[in-house]
Amino acid sequence: MSKALLAPAAIMLCGVSSLSLAAEPLSVEPLLVTASRTVQTASESLAAVTVIDREEIERKQAASLPELLRSVPGVSLANNGGPGKSTSLFLRGSESDHVLVLIDGIKVGSATSGSAAFQDLPVELIERIEIVRGPRSSLYGSEAIGGVIQIFTRKDGGAGLRPFLSVGSGSHASHSGSAGLSGRAGFSWFNLGVSASDSDGINVKPRSASGYEDDRDGYRNLSASLRAGHRFANGLELDGNFLQAKSHNDYDGVNRRRSAGFGANADGVQKVAGLRARFAPLEPWQVTLQGGRSEDKSDADQDGAFYSRFDTRRDSLSWQNDVTLAEDHTLVLGVDHQHDEVNGSTAYAEDSRDNDGYFAQYLGGSGRHDWQLALRRDDNQQFGDHETGSLAWGYALSDSLRAYASYGTAFKAPTFNELYYPGYGNPELDAETSRSLELGLQGRPGWGHWQLAAFRTLIDDLIAYDASLEAPNNVDQARIRGVEASLGSQWLGWDWNANLTLQEPESRGGSHDGNELARRAKQMLNLDIDRAIGRFSVGASLHAEDQRYDDLANQSELSGYASLDLRGEYCLDDEWRLQARVTNLLDADYQTAAGYNQPGQAVYFTVRYQAL
Incomplete structure (x- = not known):
């Protein structure tokens, strides 16, 4: 697999680069806030x-977040069997629970798993x-050992009322739909949406x-979201967010003499709500107050009877202060509070805990140099204090x-599962810790953009199952080394985006x-190519x-694989589009x-509308 496909693909990346020198520039560089908890462009980020x-x-006509x-x-x-089934994400080779996930700034995830x-x-x-x-x-x-993924729910800043909708259908008797309405009047705005599959x-x-x-083994999902905000005459900004996703999942079970029963299924609820206030007491001082709650619930049945319930809740509060010391010099000071709570049909020896975090960050720049320094101290109710820090430096070799x-x-x-699950947990566990080093080079020449990063991470006290204890234990150390290369350009009328890890x-x-x-x-390896031809667009x-x-x-051993998807779109006018894809x-x-099987070839069609 690696010799037949990935190596030639790496050569292809270099070929695209060399043939793109006369291409037109790509779109404007995006802004982000997750890397430093402040607004930056992608090229300003030292990550x-x-x-x-x-x-x-x-x-891309993606039907799910894992697809993206x-x-x-x-x-x-x-993934344990296609859409809706349990999915673990490994970022830069770290564990699946080594990635922090935020939705509109609120930490989400199950406190048990x-x-x-x-x-x-x-x-x-x-x-x-x-x-x-x-x-x-x-x-x-x-x-946040492997990294952070932050998801922002829909927010349309257009004037007036702007409805949107989509309707789709395809293989495996799949049906989907979404609808919503966004609006802005003066300094107030909102976005309301629902989706089903x-x-x-x-x-x-x-x-x-x-x-x-x-x-x-079927899957159903019904979700709704709401974001709204207002900016007052004195500069105070208030905004809130709400997202709820309800799911029903069917699983393959075996008879009672095995680990599960026939007719196994689970109903899940993911919910997150938050409120944020931003204001400037003084011109160089920006204050952000944010609070929220996230919930992860799952009720499982088998053989037509109730089997188990897990219900976890996370409440969080944050106070962040951004102080501009001078041009290109910013000091960030803040406090985070988090309360985790576990309920359900399983009795845990401990069912709640608190964590308080205190952090400071300095963002600076001078000439061609810029840097980012951060320190944090976390006080956890169950296993004491942890200090973490980071230092990053960037140098502009050219414009x-x-x-x-x-x-x-x-x-x-x-x-909570690792610590207290009955018959399994080990309350003597220590926290896993890591040290990471990264070197990177990134460029935005006239023909596109590219980035190359080399990283090395050591994880101590890795938690794994210890057969001698018949429980989790801090038994292992992990070493992860790697290189990531990404490239985006335009060539012969096509948009090319590729990355290799x-x-x-x-x-x-x-x-x-x-x-x-x-x-x-x-x-x-990932490769995306797209081209617009009048009202048509095609991609792969x-x-x-x-x-x-x-x-x-x-x-x-799990064998290597390659999956190819095709897509096409036709714009009926500026508001209506017809889409089709083959996965x-x-x-x-x-x-x-x-x-666990993965889906084979499938075909899907979608109609989209977005008011201008």
Whole structure:
């Protein structure tokens, strides 16, 4: 796989670069806030970042958030059987619970499992996604070892009332729809949206899997979002956000003599609500106050009877102060508070905890130099204090070429499952800690943009299952080394965007010394090409990964694969569009988690409307 596909693809990246010198410039550089908790452009950020906006979401015709994220450099996914099924995201080879997820600034995810339900978040209600690769615990605290993903719900700033809608249908008896209304009057604005999807799905387990149900495992989702805000005459800005996603998932079960029953299904709810106030007491001093709550709920049934309930809640408060000391010199000071709480049918020895974080950041620049320094102290109710820090420096080699270097530490607090799940948890666990070094080079010449980053991360006290204790334990160390390359340009009338990730996620120490970490590919390639021809536009996406192992012992191997998607669009007028796409065109047969099928070739059609 790697020799036949990924190596030529890397050569192709260089070829595109050399043939693009006369091409037209690409779109305006995006803004982001996640990398520093302040507004920056992508080129100003001293980190490897990716921004996915609404235009790209609709251009790619993605049906789910995991579909979008798998095209990001450094992202590898493990999915248990197609749309709506449990999905783990590994960022730069770190663990699936080593990525911090925010929605409109509010931290989300399950306090029991430690992961966010990416598969349930409605892509039709998303305005923008910011992905920051590399440690960010010095700004956000626990979980940000591999990086941060922040999702912003839809916000249309156009004047007047602007409705939007979409209706889709396709393979596997799949149907989808969304509708919404945005508006602005004076200094007030709002965006209200709903979306729904329904699919019969695929048979998650292979037909050869003995004892499992031979049927399709469907998925349904109903979601709604609301964002609104107002700017007062004195400069005070108030805005609020709300998102709720309800899902129903069918699973393959086996008879009662095995681990699950027939007719297994689960109803889930993801909910997040927040309120933010921004004002300037003095001209150089900007204050941001934000509070919110996120919830992750799941009720499971099997054999027609109730089986289990998990209900976790996270309440958060944040006070941030941005002080402009001089031009290109900003001091950021803040305090974060988080309260986690667990309820449900399983009794935990401890069912709540608090964490207080205090952080400071200095952003500066002089001539061709710029830098970012951050320090943070977290006081966790269960396992004490943790100090993290980061230092980054950038140097502009020219007006369009910049180099940067960064070093950062991070930590991950154990989850409630790891600490207290009955018959499994280990309350003596320590937090996982990491040290990361990154060197990068990025350019924005007239023909496009490119970035090259090399990184190395050491994770200590990695939590893994210890057979001698029959419980989780701090038994391992992990070392992850890698290189990411990305390129975007225009050539022969086509828009080209490509990225290549080469990484070595390895276990260090213990009985698995030198083994690859489970479910993480070592080589990943993404290539997108698009072209507009009058009212028509066409495009294609290629995603390829080499082999990986399903277990830390490296006994169960998952083969590499390549998946090719095609898409097309016709604009009836400035407001109405017809879209069509074919996913997995070559009907690749592959698994990203052992024993769980992935969808084969499928066709989908969508009608979209957006008022001007």
